[in-house]
């Protein structure tokens with residue numbers, strides 16, 4: 001695939017729960033000066049703030065099910081509209097269904113943009129379950145892992161000192177449901193974007209730095225390069 005200019009790029013991180021979309025999305029957006037839009041983070045923020053959206057989303061999230069497409073599409077549309085035009089963006093956890101992908105295509109087309117790359121992060125189920133069981137997050141959203149990426153002081157955020165939390169939807173039964181929903185509703189996006197010629201597969205089983213290097217290569221950025229924020 002060609003290397004394309006970084007400004008205005010739209011990159012989607014696709015993959016199972018726990019594969020590392022959030023971890024890599026934050027790193028990629030920081031390296032490139034792009035926005036990182038995680039629908040999971042937006043929904044959790046709405047839930048914490050007690051907004052109508054948060055209240056509506058709660059029962060779906062707690063059950064490990066997808067929040068309805070129209071709710072998610074409106075949320076992302078608003079978010080993209082509020083961003084400086086032409087800013088690169090990493091979408092993490094969106095789209096998650098074919099109707100969401102079609103809606104995203106239409107929203108981008110209105111601005112003369114398109115999806116430039118879809119990176120499918122891949123890892124076996126055993127790895128996913130271990131990562132999810134070890135995940136701990138700060139209230140501000142920094143993600144750790146007790147097995148693979150622990151904080152300096154166990155149980156507390158390195159940045160803020162706040163106590164780390166275990167996500168409510170990371171309980172084993174809900175995780176099984178989320179994995180099943182991924183296979184049923186989200187996996188068809190692999191064929192959808194492959195047919196569009198924008199899908200790249202990245203092995204997500206290596207350590208965080210290794211996956212990051214492979215991801216930068218997949219989006220056409222040399223490892224170690226940085227681009228100023230716009």
Ligand code: AP5
Pocket residue numbers: 015016017018019020021022023024039040041043060061062064065066067068072092093094095096100131132134135136143144145146148149169178204205206207208209211
């Ligand atoms: P969301 O928050 O998007 O959850 P998810 O897709 O299930 O993904 P996760 O956040 O579990 O995993 P991740 O891939 O980001 O992994 P992470 O980097 O944290 O969505 C939650 C819910 O919101 C959904 O179930 C749904 O209800 C709703 N929702 C969200 N978007 C929606 C949409 N578009 N439509 C409808 N509903 C929607 O990594 C996991 C752990 O592993 C961490 O501890 C990390 O430190 C560690 N780790 C990461 N990479 C590595 C590595 N290479 N080596 C070792 N450890 C690693």
